[in-house]
Amino acid sequence: MAPPSSEEPVCAAAEAAGAGAISKVLVVIAMQTEALPLVTRFQLVEAAADESIFPKGAPWTRYHGDYKGLHIDLVWPGKDPVLGVDSVGTVSAALVTYASIQLLKPDLIINAGTAGGFKARGAGIGDVFLASDVAFHDRRIPIPVFDSYGIGARKTFETPNIVKELNLKVGKLSTGDSLDMSPHDETTILSNEATLKDMEGAAVAYVADLFSTPAIFVKAVTDIVDGEKPTAEEFLQNLISVTMALDQAVLQVVDFVSGKRISDL
Amino acid sequence: MAPPSSEEPVCAAAEAAGAGAISKVLVVIAMQTEALPLVTRFQLVEAAADESIFPKGAPWTRYHGDYKGLHIDLVWPGKDPVLGVDSVGTVSAALVTYASIQLLKPDLIINAGTAGGFKARGAGIGDVFLASDVAFHDRRIPIPVFDSYGIGARKTFETPNIVKELNLKVGKLSTGDSLDMSPHDETTILSNEATLKDMEGAAVAYVADLFSTPAIFVKAVTDIVDGEKPTAEEFLQNLISVTMALDQAVLQVVDFVSGKRISDL
Secondary structure, eight states, rough: OOOOTTTTHHEEEEEHHTTTHHHHHEEHHHHHHHHHHHHHTTOOOOOOOGOOOTTTTTOEEEEEEEEEEEEEEEEOOOOTTTSSSOOOOOHHHHHHHHHHHHHOHHHHHHHEEEEEEEGGTTOOOOEEEEEEEESSOOOOSTTHHHHHHOOOOOOOOOOOOOOOHHEEEEEEEEESOOOSOOOOHHHHHHHOSEEEEEESHHHHHHHHHHHOOOOEEEEHHHHHHTTSSOOOHHHHHHHHHHHHHHHHHHHHHHHHTTTOOOOOO | OOOOOOOHHHHHHHHHHEEEEEEEEEEEEEEEEHHHHHHHHHHHOOOOGOOSSSOOOOOOOEEEEEEEEEEEEEOOOBOOTTTTTTTOOOOHHHHHHHHHHHHHHOOOOEEEEEEEEEEGGGGTTTTTTEEEEEESOOOOOOOOOOHHHHHHHHOOOOOOHHHHHHEEEEEEEEEEEOOOOHHHHHHHHHHOOOOOOESSSHHHHHHHHTOOOEEEEEEEEEETTTTTSOHHHHHHHHHHHHHHHHHHHHHHHHHHHOOOOOOGO
16 A cells, blocks of 8 residues: 555545534524624625525525635524514524525524523623523423423533633523513423523524524523513613624634534534 | 307306416314314325425424315424424424425415314304404513514405305404413403414414415314313313314315315405
8 A cells, every 4th residue: 555645644634624514504693683793793795685595575684604614694584574673583583494404504503692681590781691401481381291392491502612612601591482571481481490581592492403403592681581670671771782792702602613513512 | 350169258267267266275283183184084195205395304294185176285293203292383383384385385275273262252162263363462572563573463364255155253363382371361362352362373374474375264162261171171172072173164165265266265
């Protein structure tokens, strides 16, 4: 057998490192206010009408571009066609995640967004968390087994190296379609042991799991759920500034992901 | 101009009647127990693995067949891959409706299923209703305009001739992801003026509207929400018998639809 040329071992090593390297990242975001700073940060461009991958009628919007060896697609469910507000909540998030997985075949999903936080569990305004677990808190089906289906608790894809390297807080996330919190929601959120409360995460996780796509959840705290101020007021007050913290954390995560394999996360 | 041959007017009339005649009907059903009697009734066959239109990983199940000049596809969200129960609720219903619209291009959607009924609004066990309106009752977003988006109230596709011909009751439908009803849900259901309460309808309507597909909602009452009995118990007790009433009503609707145009409904 001929000895390898001087280049060959280098190539082989590079190939080994490259084997299974993450190349396509899908960022799923619920609100335009949360999405635009990341669009700017990664210098993404909005998909033109003639390169739209989504079917006619879908308000879903896609931005895309290359960044440090990754192809990034950022999608958000867009504005409601009739009312003109962001299409927040589980149904829209599930739909755009599903369509994007099928059409873009991402290696990794990052669901980034704002969330309510529980100070009793250590959350403060502007904190950025990675969610270790997700569950729903507004799907009560008091029939055996259906009850577990409704709650839909699942562990998210584990990323011990991201947690260690970026020094992010870790907590459980509970998802529901209301911005406020009813007493029934609160009971379930407590039983879900959630530090964070959002309106999309568990739905994104459900769809990602169905199609075996690793998904991580980066959530920045805009309002303290167990605090004094009304959620809607506090949410709107902090949305812009907390979005900057979110933006910074997503940038760090993507920088970490660049050149890595899924198993390196 | 030559006079038309004796056949021509007949052909023209037949063509006019046929122009836009409904050919593809998509039936969306949440539970296997509700789906199987209709599968039998319309002699549908389950799509084999090699003719599956849904992506690998999706638990969604499709039955199909021809009936009185119509091609019928009946889909249900299938069993949860981990827990083995029917994938009820808005997220699964929205996903399977979306995928089916894209892949099957139906002319008409029939969302058939069981529902809770309010006796104060005239509902009794076994009654079958067509929903005139749908809305959500568990998506509270107390920010102007977002509040309306959350409720998502919309009129369904109007079918005055079906209502008249089949003598079905008509009422408003309110949708949420819980089988029970919390006080917060109740307040919204009252403000939605709902006679019926289900777990999928408004999500199916949302997706159908996005993609401009006419959708009708046939709902049979399994339990009285404002009655004495616990919902889960009454629901399970009546599920089989009420499904027969539902089955009969859907058959009548499909018989009526056969040979008609959308504008004839």
